[in-house]
Amino acid sequence: MQGFNMGRYVPPDLEGTISGNKLNKKHPLGSRASKPGALTVRFEMPYAVWCTTCPKETIIGQGVRFNASKTRVGSYYSTPIFAFRIKHTACGGTIEIRTDPKNTAYVVTEGGRKREDGADQVKDGDWEIMTDAEREKLRGNAFAKLEKTIEDREQLTVAKQRVEELQENNKTWDDPYEMNTRLRKEFRVGRHQREKEGHATEDLKDRMSLGIELLPEKEEDKIRAGLVDFGSILRETGEEAMAAQGLHKPLFENTITAAKTDASDGKKKLKSEVKAEQTKRDLVSELVSNTRISHDPFLHMDKRLSTTKTPVRIPGIKRKRASIDQDTRGDKTTDRITDTVNASIAAESIGSQQAHTTNAALVAYESDSE
Structure with missing residues (x-):
């Protein structure tokens, strides 16, 4: 019994002598072979094609599929040549594409032209x-032969270099275990030192809150860094020199040296002598400490800095120099002190004279009782 969709019905008396399609005068491909000598197939564009039938040439992209009529139009030796005719729905024109067994390609023969994108150019290593x-023409043309020889030499140089690279890689990685052992041995040297430096760097970045990568x-x-000197910008003259000198002195003087010297005698x-x-x-130590307190530049630095003011410059008025002003002030102060001393001496002399006069008057005074 014949199953469903297994083909057309053949009577038992003709079974085995004729096929169902021939008995019913039908083609095996059905409606696809409705035209004599032509077959409807699904054809895909092998490359982009310009349609020349359109009023403005339109490009049909690679990979677009059409229902094409496939016919055999010739043969190249024993290889058949097929023609595919498609209909461009945008303009209604017909485009015919044929196979080219000689160059193993497709050729547009009617209704369009191939878009040139440089893919057909001969590349290095390709055989034309x-x-x-x-x-025969190439053999007879001397210049063509010379150009071909130069190209062959260039290709030979590139191929030779590539072969040498492959041989070197093959020689290098011939024994992977040995290469791995050698690499591990090289990295093992100084590994602990690198790890220690890495931990120190991470610790420094954490403490300094640095978001940058520190180089070794x-x-x-x-x-x-040793050539950099962080010095004072101001000139160390006067008070600055005293401050710098005070930095090098100890804060507390050593007073035990004298006692040890006396005991060593x-x-x-x-x-009584020891007490004296x-x-x-103690008196000397107290005097030294009091003197240092009064002359310590660090105790009076802020006060001097806060009280020192630069004189205001007024346009059009000529100022005196600072040294002249200081000398003038010093002379005035000296004169004032001299006048004060002279006045006190004069007052003392006058007072002594009055005392002598008073005493003499009191002695020479006669009482009424006499």
Whole structure:
């Protein structure tokens, strides 16, 4: 029994002698073979094609599919040549594309032209297919032969370089275990030092809140950092020199040296002498401390800086120099002190004279009782 959709019905008396399609005078492909010698197939554009039938040439992109009529139009040796005729729906024109077994390509023969994109140019390493006539012409043309020889030499140089690279890679990676061992041995040297430096760098970045990548330290960086001197901008004259000198002095003087020196002499002293020396030493220490407090530049630095003001410059008025002003002030102060001293001396002399006069008058005074 024949199953469903297994073909057309054949009577039992004709079964095995004729096929169902021939018995019913039908083509095996049905409506696809409705035209004699032509077959309807689904054809896909092998490349972009310009349609010349349109009023303005329109491009049909690569990969667009059409229902094409496939016919055999010839053969190249034993290979058939097929023609595909399609209809462009935008303008209604017909485009015919044929196979080219000689160059293994498709050729537009009617209704359009191929869009040139440079893909057909011969590249390095590609072999150009030539006919016998072209080969014979190439043999007879000396210039063509020379150009071909130069191109062959260039291709040979490139191919030779590539072969040498492949041979070198093959030689290098012939034993992967040995190469891996060698690399691990090289990286093992100084690994602990690199890890220690990495931890120190991360710690520094965390403490300084740095969001940048710190590079490893170099000997050149040490030399350049050693050449930098962070000095004062102001000239160390006067108060600045006193402040710099005070920085180098100790804050507390050592007073035990003298006592140790006396004890090392080995001479016994009386209690009164020891007490007198101790009193003297305490007095000297107190005087030194009081003198330092009064002359310490750090105690009066803020006061001097706050009270020191630069004189205001008024346009059109000529100022005196600071040194002349200071000398003038010093002379005036000296004169004032001299006048004060002279006045006090004169007052003392006048007072002594009055005292002598008063005493003499009192002595020479006669009472009424006499």
